[in-house]
Amino acid sequence: MVRTGLRISVLVYLTMLLVLPVGIIFVRTFENGIGPVIDALSTAAAMHAFQITVVVSFYAVLANTLFGVTAAILLVRYRFPGKRILNALIDLPLAVSPVIVGLALVLVYGRTTGTGKALAGIGINIIFSIPGMVMATIFVCIPLVVRAVAPVLEEIGDDQEQAASTLGASTYQTFRRITLPSIRGALAYGIVLALARSLGEYGAIAVVSGRLVGRTQTVTLFVQERYQNFDQQAAYAAALVLVLSAVVALLVSRTLRPKEITR
Amino acid sequence: MSIIVLIPLSAVVWTSMEDGLGGFWHAVTRPEAWSSLKLTIVASLLVAFINLIMGTATAWLLVRDKLPGRAVLDTLIDLPFALPTIVAGLALLSIYGTNSPVGLNLAYARSGVVVALLFVTLPFVVRTVQPVLLELDREMEEAAASLGASPTKIFLRIILPNIVPAMAAGTALAFARAMSEFGSTVLISGNLPFKTQVASVHIFNQLESDNVTGAAAVATVLLLVSLAVLLGLDLLQRWAARRG
Numbered sequence: 001m002v003r004t005g006l007r008i009s010v011l012v013y014l015t016m017l018l019v020l021p022v023g024i025i026f027v028r029t030f031e032n033g034i035g036p037v038i039d040a041l042s043t044a045a046a047m048h049a050f051q052i053t054v055v056v057s058f059y060a061v062l063a064n065t066l067f068g069v070t071a072a073i074l075l076v077r078y079r080f081p082g083k084r085i086l087n088a089l090i091d092l093p094l095a096v097s098p099v100i101v102g103l104a105l106v107l108v109y110g111r112t113t114g115t116g117k118a119l120a121g122i123g124i125n126i127i128f129s130i131p132g133m134v135m136a137t138i139f140v141c142i143p144l145v146v147r148a149v150a151p152v153l154e155e156i157g158d159d160q161e162q163a164a165s166t167l168g169a170s171t172y173q174t175f176r177r178i179t180l181p182s183i184r185g186a187l188a189y190g191i192v193l194a195l196a197r198s199l200g201e202y203g204a205i206a207v208v209s210g211r212l213v214g215r216t217q218t219v220t221l222f223v224q225e226r227y228q229n230f231d232q233q234a235a236y237a238a239a240l241v242l243v244l245s246a247v248v249a250l251l252v253s254r255t256l257r258p259k260e261i262t263r
Numbered sequence: 264m265s266i267i268v269l270i271p272l273s274a275v276v277w278t279s280m281e282d283g284l285g286g287f288w289h290a291v292t293r294p295e296a297w298s299s300l301k302l303t304i305v306a307s308l309l310v311a312f313i314n315l316i317m318g319t320a321t322a323w324l325l326v327r328d329k330l331p332g333r334a335v336l337d338t339l340i341d342l343p344f345a346l347p348t349i350v351a352g353l354a355l356l357s358i359y360g361t362n363s364p365v366g367l368n369l370a371y372a373r374s375g376v377v378v379a380l381l382f383v384t385l386p387f388v389v390r391t392v393q394p395v396l397l398e399l400d401r402e403m404e405e406a407a408a409s410l411g412a413s414p415t416k417i418f419l420r421i422i423l424p425n426i427v428p429a430m431a432a433g434t435a436l437a438f439a440r441a442m443s444e445f446g447s448t449v450l451i452s453g454n455l456p457f458k459t460q461v462a463s464v465h466i467f468n469q470l471e472s473d474n475v476t477g478a479a480a481v482a483t484v485l486l487l488v489s490l491a492v493l494l495g496l497d498l499l500q501r502w503a504a505r506r507g
Contacts, residue, residue, distance in 0.1 A: 002414075003328060010324050013317050018339060021354035022346070024364070028357055065407030088493065089268065095489035096272070099463045100482045103470055104271030107278055107479070137497075138265050200347025203445035203463065205469060220349045227353060227450065239350045246345035253360055254338060255343075 009011040015232070025243055029236040041241070049222035049238070050212060056130060056205075056218065057198035060137035064194045067138075068145025069187065073179070093142045101139045102207025105132055128210035133218070136204035139196040141232040148190030149183050156182050189256040196249035200242060275486065278479035290480035298457045299465035300484060302373065307441035308324070311378040314437040318388025319430055324390070326396040343385045348446025351382050356451045371453035376461060379447040386435035389434030395426050428503035432496055439492040443485060 029037055040046065074080070075087055093101070109126040110116045119126060126132040160182075164174045180187075202220040209216035213225060219238055227235035279287050290296065302351065324330060325337055343351065351504040355378055369375035407417045445463035452459035454468070462481055469478035 006320055006324060007328065007330060010317065010321050014321070014336070014339070017378070018342060019357045020365070021351070021382070022342065024357045025350070025354050053276065085282070088497065091493060092268065092272075095439040095493055097445055097463045097466070097482070097485055099445045099466045099470075100275060100443070100485060101271075103478055103482055104275045105267075106470070107274040107475070108271045113447060124470060135267055139271075142268065196345050200345075200350070202347055202349040203467075207467065220347050221355060223347075224449065226348050235353065237354050242347050242350045246342065246347065246350075250338060250341055250345045 002099070012260040022243060025236060025239055026163070028232070029240045032233070035200045036233050037237045040237040045214060045217070046222060046234060046238060049090070049217050049219045052216065053199060053218040056133045056137055057195060058196045059075045059134045060141060061191060061194050063134070063138050063186070065191055068190060069149060069183075072153055076150055077158060090143050091145050093140055098140060098201065098203025099207055101136055101204040105135055105139070105208050127208055128212065128216060130216070132208040133205050133216065136208045137198045137201050140201055140204055141197050144193040144197060145187070145190035148186045148193065152183050152186040184255060189219050189253055192249055192253045192256060196246060199245055272486065275482050278476060279483040281476055286476070287480050287483070290477045291378050291484055295456050295460075296465060296477065296481050300481065301462070302376070303442055303462040305338055306373070306377050306380055306437050310377060310384055310405050310441045311344070311434045311438035313381060314388045315430060315434045316394045318433060318437070319387070319392050319426070321389045322392035322396055325393055340386050340389050343383050348383060348444070349449065352379060352447040352450040355379055355382060355447070370451055371455060371459060373420050373459055375451040376459055379451050380441040380444055382442055383447050384440050387437040387440065388430065388433035391429045391436070392426055395429040399425055416433065428499060432499055435496055435499070441490055442488055488497045
């Protein structure tokens, strides 16, 4: 009796909150058949938005991978002053509103600030252009790679690494031959998570990009802009692409998820 | 780390204090800012509470109930983490908006904001409680049952005390996330000041209308709340670890 009630209430809750809303994206996208969907996705604006998203995500994921592995090794293998603070700071981006991330970057690198002017002087624009969008994306993804890799590093211990270095391997060799192969699965998991987050980032990007249509518009910004301009077909079609990439990322991350995290 | 995280975040706090503490207070208590903060806090508390109940129930269903199709459900739970927030907003607006196919119109209403926040925070409690439930030793419950304890008593005396730290941690995370949510509320709330405008959206609008100090002031309040939640979680983990 209790069990039936529990089952029904949870299933109804999940259906109302998850299944129906996501399902309707499919319904609305294909309301007029598949032709208009293809047309909507092959416009110049849509193609450009996809291109910007791919470029920004590529750089952000690359930077996060390098930073994530370095930070995880630092946090697990070394002792240094301020380690606990760094450890706490890594999680901060998860709790900070994306809009604040954008605001923070604008305040330091915006065109009216000292840093912004100095950088503009040597021809680098950060805000309202790609570098700022990459930085915003890096910010929101920071914890993902670190938190995927660190537990595995902890678990495998450093016996093999020490053995390698006593046998004369250089730091790089040890990393290449011992550490990297053993964290490969966890690293891939972290990268998939970071990639999914990068593709879908909206708030921080909305602030730093200036939402310049045809210049700094990503797919998520495209969805919002099209919807508000009553071009629902394009908004739903682009949203569907994002849903599908999220589902793929989800399934891939499930197969990659290290056992230690599954528990 | 400092270039991307620390310096920019300090700049936010610094800018909010540009006109002194009085200026900061003035910016935060402007009626529009204040009402957006109030809505955000009340909605986030409500959302955290619903998550506490439904998240624990969902975790229970996934671990203890031999429900057919659990695996699918288990994968589905993570979808709100993977789905872009703007897509979540669009999806919710399509089903609970003006042309709602289920006849439920929550667009431009506070309940719409709550539904959006419920969507994005769905996985937190489930994912913190689930592993603890899985690890829980069944023998204790069996011993209690053989000694004549009723199922309710077993739940209250044995299961609940074991999962309370995880429930609290998940709820705190859901609260922090709800406080800072932006993308999913943009479309469904319609951003009506004094009615459905949450703090993040307020910050965004202030920034668009060049009121940087006002934006920074509200942002500082949100940052303080996030920091407090993170600190509280750290203490909670230490407490739970000591308690064993």
